[in-house]
Amino acid sequence: MSLREQLCEYGRRAVELGLVIGTSGNLSVREGDLVTVTPSGAALDRLTPEMCPVVDLTTGRRVAGETRPSSETPMHLAIYQTTDARAIVHTHSVFGTVVATTMTELPPVHYNALMLGGVVKVAEYATYGTPELAANVRAALEGGKRAALMANHGGVTIGATLEEAFEATRLLEWLCEVYVRGLSVGKPTILTEEQLAAVVERALNPPPL
Ligand SMILES: [Zn+2]
Numbered sequence: 001m002s003l004r005e006q007l008c009e010y011g012r013r014a015v016e017l018g019l020v021i022g023t024s025g026n027l028s029v030r031e032g033d034l035v036t037v038t039p040s041g042a043a044l045d046r047l048t049p050e051m052c053p054v055v056d057l058t059t060g061r062r063v064a065g066e067t068r069p070s071s072e073t074p075m076h077l078a079i080y081q082t083t084d085a086r087a088i089v090h091t092h093s094v095f096g097t098v099v100a101t102t103m104t105e106l107p108p109v110h111y112n113a114l115m116l117g118g119v120v121k122v123a124e125y126a127t128y129g130t131p132e133l134a135a136n137v138r139a140a141l142e143g144g145k146r147a148a149l150m151a152n153h154g155g156v157t158i159g160a161t162l163e164e165a166f167e168a169t170r171l172l173e174w175l176c177e178v179y180v181r182g183l184s185v186g187k188p189t190i191l192t193e194e195q196l197a198a199v200v201e202r203a204l205n206p207p208p209l
Helices: 003-016 073-082 094-102 111-116 131-140 162-185 193-204
Strands: 026-031 034-037 054-056 062-064 087-091 120-123 147-150 154-159
Touching (some): 003 087, 003 162, 034 073, 073 087, 073 154, 087 162, 094 147, 094 162, 131 147, 147 162
Antiparallel strands (some): 026 034, 054 062, 087 154
């Protein structure tokens, strides 16, 4: 599947799973110094490969395609420039946005949070599409994190492939849902550093068969 076809495929899945509605959300994939991104103002379940423009990683200039790149392209480029990400998924998923409008971080209530780097930080609010928002998200991803939430906005995840970034978005939404639902039942217990370290240890040294 070409990179553009991948954007169409995962765009469709994001809508199907209810992670985005309308024309919200955007995805991109990096190859070398080029970034293929979803277009501005298009529903992610109605994309065609030729609708996805290609931009230069450093200048942000469009080098292929006829459509305007997503308004959030500056954030995607900022993340590529400072992390090892090869793909990025940004959505306005419900539970992610609930956490992003009410808290400053998503604490690790489940050990799967380690797959996103443990605590997920909420990047400070800034207007969508601005360099300020890009810088805030970049700061929230520091320390090798695979996910960040964006205050009063949504979430963003990164991966080595689009599939990985997309699965990270699904996991982020699941973790946010567990936490939010947990808060409505009682006081969710947050895993300690020690408990999380034990999970890492276990994963690195599985018991022999
Ligand atoms: Zn957005």
